[in-house]
Amino acid sequence: MEHILRVNNLTKSFAGKTVVDSISFAVERGKIMGLLGPNGAGKTTAIRMIMGILSPNAGTINFYLNGNATTMDKSKIGYLPEERGLYDDAKVLESLTYLGELKGMSRAKAKEESLKWLHKVNLSEYGQQKLEKLSKGMQQKIQFIAAVLHKPALVMLDEPFSGLDPINQDFLKDTILELQKAGITVMISAHQMSLVEELCDSIFMINKGKQVLSGDLEKIKSDFKEHKIAIKFAPGEDISFLEQLPGVKIEEQRRNSARLRHTGSTLINNFLREISDRINLEEITVEKPPLHDIFIQTARERGEVVEEHEIG
Amino acid sequence: MKLADVYKIARWEFLKTLRSTTFLVLTFIIPLFIVAAGGIGFFVQMGLESEELEVAVIDETENFYPILEDHLADTQIILTDFEGEEGELVKEVEEGVFDGYLRFDDEALLQTGEIPYYVSDARDMNVGVLRGAINQPVQVYRLQHLGLSAEEIEKASLPVNISARSIEGEEPQISDFLAPLALAMMLLLAVIFSGQVLMYGVIKEKKNRIVEILLSSVSSLDLMLGKVLGYGLLGLMQVTIWIFVGLAVVSFFGDISHFVNLRDIIPSLLVFIFGYLLLASLFATVGSIMKEAESGSQAHGLVIMIPILPLFISGLIITSPNSLWVRILSFLPPFSPVTSLLRIGATTLPLWEIISIILVLIISALIFVKVGAIIFEGGILQYDRNLSFKDVRQMFR
Numbered sequence: 001m002e003h004i005l006r007v008n009n010l011t012k013s014f015a016g017k018t019v020v021d022s023i024s025f026a027v028e029r030g031k032i033m034g035l036l037g038p039n040g041a042g043k044t045t046a047i048r049m050i051m052g053i054l055s056p057n058a059g060t061i062n063f064y065l066n067g068n069a070t071t072m073d074k075s076k077i078g079y080l081p082e083e084r085g086l087y088d089d090a091k092v093l094e095s096l097t098y099l100g101e102l103k104g105m106s107r108a109k110a111k112e113e114s115l116k117w118l119h120k121v122n123l124s125e126y127g128q129q130k131l132e133k134l135s136k137g138m139q140q141k142i143q144f145i146a147a148v149l150h151k152p153a154l155v156m157l158d159e160p161f162s163g164l165d166p167i168n169q170d171f172l173k174d175t176i177l178e179l180q181k182a183g184i185t186v187m188i189s190a191h192q193m194s195l196v197e198e199l200c201d202s203i204f205m206i207n208k209g210k211q212v213l214s215g216d217l218e219k220i221k222s223d224f225k226e227h228k229i230a231i232k233f234a235p236g237e238d239i240s241f242l243e244q245l246p247g248v249k250i251e252e253q254r255r256n257s258a259r260l261r262h263t264g265s266t267l268i269n270n271f272l273r274e275i276s277d278r279i280n281l282e283e284i285t286v287e288k289p290p291l292h293d294i295f296i297q298t299a300r301e302r303g304e305v306v307e308e309h310e311i312g
Numbered sequence: 313m314k315l316a317d318v319y320k321i322a323r324w325e326f327l328k329t330l331r332s333t334t335f336l337v338l339t340f341i342i343p344l345f346i347v348a349a350g351g352i353g354f355f356v357q358m359g360l361e362s363e364e365l366e367v368a369v370i371d372e373t374e375n376f377y378p379i380l381e382d383h384l385a386d387t388q389i390i391l392t393d394f395e396g397e398e399g400e401l402v403k404e405v406e407e408g409v410f411d412g413y414l415r416f417d418d419e420a421l422l423q424t425g426e427i428p429y430y431v432s433d434a435r436d437m438n439v440g441v442l443r444g445a446i447n448q449p450v451q452v453y454r455l456q457h458l459g460l461s462a463e464e465i466e467k468a469s470l471p472v473n474i475s476a477r478s479i480e481g482e483e484p485q486i487s488d489f490l491a492p493l494a495l496a497m498m499l500l501l502a503v504i505f506s507g508q509v510l511m512y513g514v515i516k517e518k519k520n521r522i523v524e525i526l527l528s529s530v531s532s533l534d535l536m537l538g539k540v541l542g543y544g545l546l547g548l549m550q551v552t553i554w555i556f557v558g559l560a561v562v563s564f565f566g567d568i569s570h571f572v573n574l575r576d577i578i579p580s581l582l583v584f585i586f587g588y589l590l591l592a593s594l595f596a597t598v599g600s601i602m603k604e605a606e607s608g609s610q611a612h613g614l615v616i617m618i619p620i621l622p623l624f625i626s627g628l629i630i631t632s633p634n635s636l637w638v639r640i641l642s643f644l645p646p647f648s649p650v651t652s653l654l655r656i657g658a659t660t661l662p663l664w665e666i667i668s669i670i671l672v673l674i675i676s677a678l679i680f681v682k683v684g685a686i687i688f689e690g691g692i693l694q695y696d697r698n699l700s701f702k703d704v705r706q707m708f709r
Contacts (some may be wrong), residue, residue: 052527085523102526146525
């Protein structure tokens with residue numbers, strides 16, 4: 001397992017308030033990592049420290065762009081800041097070419113790649129327009145191009161989905177997966193956990209500056225001993241016995257259907273066997289709860305306050 | 313510092329601003345003003361010189377009129393010895409037959425020296441021309457009354473002229489003052505215009521957040537340096553255009569050699585170039601502290617006063633260019649460019665002084681750029697307010 005970025009005990013306070021509290025994580029080369037948490041959790045501050053825009057009060061940040069620990073080679077990193085901004089009075093293609101050049105590309109190459117990307121995101125005809133003439137969503141795409149144009153080894157996307165409509169969100173997801181296929185390591189920060197859940201290989205969850213959960217996404221899910229179960233059965237079946245089973249909670253019950261939650265140490269297989277033995281099942285689905293639920297539950301178990309409305 | 317990055321930034325800023333309407337308007341409107349000012353001045357002068365002044369004279373002395381007529385024979389003043397009633401003359405002046413009339417009597421000529429000139433519109437009178445023309449005949453008349461012979465009078469009224477020259481024998485020319493003074497004025501004009509564009513550019517980048525992307529690609533020092541050089545080049549190009557238009561206007565209306573003194577031109581240009589870079593970096597630094605254009609424009613107004621200050625005392629600098637305090641002023645970075653340009657015009661600066669002034673300009677420009685870069689980098693997230701002194705102090709810790 002080769003890391004491209006390693007962060008150790010990173011801490012930042014503003015005016016005595018600790019915004020990022022001794023967080024540590026590593027990003028594996030070629031993988032997509034999600035930095036997840038509600039708004040105000042400290043994600044952007046952490047990313048700004050990694051990008052060298054803010055200096056941490058404590059902790060270390062190491063890049064392994066060539067296999068060895070190096071100082072940040074700005075030309076190998078792409079960055080989409082949370083607060084978007086480009087030259088609104090300059091032509092789109094010129095701005096992109098310039099930003100590509102600043103990342104060490106030749107002028108011709110930067111222009112060529114900009115044109116390719118504009119074509120890819122269906123904005124070819126806007127290359128000669130000034131940015132201010134484009135819609136918000138279009139500007140967001142242009143900004144995304146600016147972050148990945150130079151084929152960086154690592155790209156940091158801070159809230160890339162905010163401000164995009166569902167169609168463009170899907171488009172962006174596909175594009176991020178393509179970047180991964182091309183060998184680019186991606187770090188995404190987001191508060192809409194459902195959006196990035198299917199993208200990430202690993203996650204780092206943060207709440208009020210502190211680490212909540214981190215590691216391989218599949219492992220986190222399988223370690224989380226809870227299942228959501230939906231059943232359909234023949235009308236008139238008595239399912240009241242379910243509540244007597246250890247770790248089972250009926251969340252919703254209708255005439256011929258119910259939604260349950262199964263937690264605890266008894267194996268889910270045993271539970272499923274029991275239920276199929278005792279009632280006439282027409283349909284059953286079992287799934288792991290979404291990241292959103294895992295996050296809230298884990299944070300609460302640790303006695304932390306979670307601002308639920310700040311999580312998408 | 314990566315020179316390649318500095319070049320890319322300078323090039324981008326240069327081309328982006330070059331294509332902006334404001335820049336094009338300023339670059340080509342200012343020369344129009346120069347042409348207009350030069351032209352109007354020239355034609356007004358021509359008009360004044362060629363205008364004839366018809367003046368009637370009431371001579372109550374014995375023999376002043378012949379002396380006066382003799383002295384004014386070759387001028388634009390046409391005299392008429394009027395012998396009628398004064399009331400009649402008033403009427404003729406009102407009707408425009410004469411531009412005005414003068415009355416001479418012995419009391420006025422020999423004692424008070426107050427000679428009344430009557431015109432229909434006292435505000436329109438060309439008294440300067442008359443005063444110059446009448447002075448000498450009055451002197452001659454007075455000397456005659458003292459009983460001097462014509463020959464003695466001629467000797468007594470020989471004009472006096474101090475002609476200053478350097479020890480090498482050179483005579484100072486009007487051009488010595490004009491070129492550096494003109495450069496000082498242009499320096500200020502260029503700084504006022506492009507310094508402002510530069511400062512707003514810095515504020516804008518902070519405000520529209522592009523700065524985060526820029527600093528994820530290049531260092532803040534390279535960014536500032538690139539900007540200052542880009543705008544520096546623009547300002548110099550602008551001024552070059554103005555200079556050429558100015559010279560064209562001068563050569564059309566007069567002798568260009570009165571304007572250009574080759575000995576001073578190289579030090580003047582060097583001081584100009586590095587002075588410009590110094591002041592441009594000063595503006596970039598101010599821009600990095602400001603939150604938005606509104607407060608920026610007030611700060612610009614204040615900052616622009618600093619380099620202009622020596623111009624307010626330009627008379628003193630030109631008359632005593634080597635006094636201690638003027639020398640000190642020419643080594644104090646923000647005052648240095650204009651003071652030095654004025655001094656170059658007013659005196660011959662020794663080589664060591666020119667070199668050390670230019671060194672001061674270069675070093676202080678670099679310091680300003682560095683300070684601006686630190687503030688810019690430290691202040692990029694403070695886009696919601698102006699930086700306080702405390703913020704800035706913390707950045708340097």
